[in-house]
Amino acid sequence: MTQIAQRPRLDIKILDDRVRDYPLPHYSTNGSAGMDLRALLDEPLALAPGDCELVRTGLAVHIGDPNLAGMILPRSGLGHKQGIVLGNLVGLIDSDYQGELMISIWNRGQEHIVLEPFERVAQYVLVPVVQAELNLVDSFDDSLRGDNGFGSSGRH
Ligand SMILES: O=c1ccn([C@H]2C[C@H](O)[C@@H](COP(=O)(O)OP(=O)(O)OP(=O)(O)O)O2)c(=O)[nH]1
Numbered sequence: 677m678t679q680i681a682q683r684p685r686l687d688i689k690i691l692d693d694r695v696r697d698y699p700l701p702h703y704s705t706n707g708s709a710g711m712d713l714r715a716l717l718d719e720p721l722a723l724a725p726g727d728c729e730l731v732r733t734g735l736a737v738h739i740g741d742p743n744l745a746g747m748i749l750p751r752s753g754l755g756h757k758q759g760i761v762l763g764n765l766v767g768l769i770d771s772d773y774q775g776e777l778m779i780s781i782w783n784r785g786q787e788h789i790v791l792e793p794f795e796r797v798a799q800y801v802l803v804p805v806v807q808a809e810l811n812l813v814d815s816f817d818d819s820l821r822g823d824n825g826f827g828s829s830g831r832h
């Protein structure tokens with residue numbers, strides 16, 4: 677049986693009272709990797725093909741631990757079926773960011789799309805991070821790959 681690790685607790689603030697009419701972002705199943713984020717919109721948002729808009733969530737999350745980061749990712753259904761993805765492809769949320777979570781929504785498809793207020797438009801994933809120190813050197817110890825890259829492996 678898989679051991680469930682203890683979940684980090686993240687402080688969250690509600691920045692707009694309309695958000696209170698909906699549940700806070702949460703994992704919809706035991707195994708969900710992401711929590712869906714809703715679009716805080718005053719009215720339906722029409723997006724022509726190619727349009728990109730920065731959309732509020734009305735939420736701020738302070739991760740507070742440099743060994744963690746947040747990622748905003750597209751929802752697969754919206755991305756694949758409707759072409760609604762993210763203008764920055766992936767949103768990276770620093771652990772010291774305390775501002776509103778913003779979602780850059782990009783209609784990369786061929787159809788006009790209308791997003792409804794509080795529609796679930798993206799998902800928030802918490803990920804581990806390792807911060808590195810850079811050690812400046814003149815040469816590296818030998819490795820099997822060396823500087824071969826971009827498709828150099830697997831050639832017969
Ligand atoms: O989709 C996103 C991406 C980023 N952010 C917030 C959180 C993140 O910590 C901050 C800065 O993001 P990033 O470092 O990716 O942007 P930047 O252009 O490098 O800005 P900065 O100079 O502030 O680091 O903006 C969002 O709310 N949504």
Ligand SMILES: [Mg+2]
Nearest residue numbers: 768769770773
């Ligand atoms: Mg940055």
